[in-house]
Amino acid sequence: MHYRGRFAPSPTGELHAGSLVAALGSWLCARRAGGRWLVRVDDLDPPREVPGSARSILEALREHGLDADEPVLYQSQRETAYQAAFDRLRADGHVFACWCSRNDLAPHGGLHRDGRCITPPLDDRPPAWRLRVPDRTMRFEDRLQGPCRQALREEVGDVVIRRADDCWSYHLACVVDDAFQGVTEVVRGCDLLDSTPRQILLQELLDLPTPSYLHLPLALRADGGKLSKSTRDLPLDRADPLPALRQALRFLGIERPRGDSVSALLHHAVDDFDPQRIPRRYSAPWPTAYGVA
Structure with a gap:
């Protein structure tokens, strides 16, 4: 290519x-x-x-x-493309609804690592949607910085891919559009x-x-x-x-x-x-x- x-x-x-x-x-x-x-x-x-x-x-x-x-x-x-990617992740069980606030996550270092929401569902506001991040170390080779690695669950936690205000996350939109x-x-x-x-x-x-x-x-x-x-x-x-x-x-x-x-x-x-x-x-x-x- x-x-x-x-x-x-x-x-x-x-x-x-x-x-x-x-x-x-x-x-x-x-x-x-x-x-x-x-x-x-x-x-x-x-x-x-x-x-x-x-x-x-x-x-x-x-x-x-x-x-x-x-x-x-x-x-x-590009709303339609992001929605299609989200629907696939949801159908495959890779995302979950989350009502956790920053205060809720503060005792956990600000990260969400459970693969499920630790806050009871709230009727007064919509949830964010998080990606279930596996307990896995991701490695890749950067063409300038060299070998890179990251323990996903420990260092990143469950990533928000759709905010409670319906804005798509940078990460989801970025990978969908780079491929497109x-x-x-x-x-x-x-x-x-x-x-x-x-x-x-x-x-x-x-x-x-x-x-x-x-x-x-x-x-x-x-x-x-x-x-x-x-x-x-x-x-x-x-x-x-x-x-x-x-x-x-x-x-x-x-x-x-x-x-x-x-x-x-x-x-x-x-x-x-x-x-x-x-x-x-x-x-x-x-x-x-x-x-x-």
């Missing part, structure tokens, strides 16, 4: 340096492999969405030379590394293919915090994308980016890029001169 990669931002703010690193890393891996690069908008959580954010992110990607090879997929339009789009490799930040084992479990339960994974180091603020839309880090300078692009390329292991235009810079970057030269460290500071206050 030909290489197919993707970038999947959530519309909760402007594109920032950390998002640019993830987008550029996935774009470079796709271009280096001679494959296709897709963009998916993860707009499944309306309370967290910022009006106009999706449009702004897509415009910023284009201004930084990162054009998707196929039409953008919006998760808000034919994604062969997921390139994303290390903040999602520990999400991968539960997503591989869902892929197995739903008979979906498992892509390869490559988790990039995170771009951090000077104080060590993760760059994030939710913490309102300043967006990139869309009027002058070259400085941030050059810095992102250095961050991804290209020591001397070449080119005086966006197109030239990215053209040379494809030739100069080697995924094995990406630093394996989980985090690194992002200079304030390139888009972060």
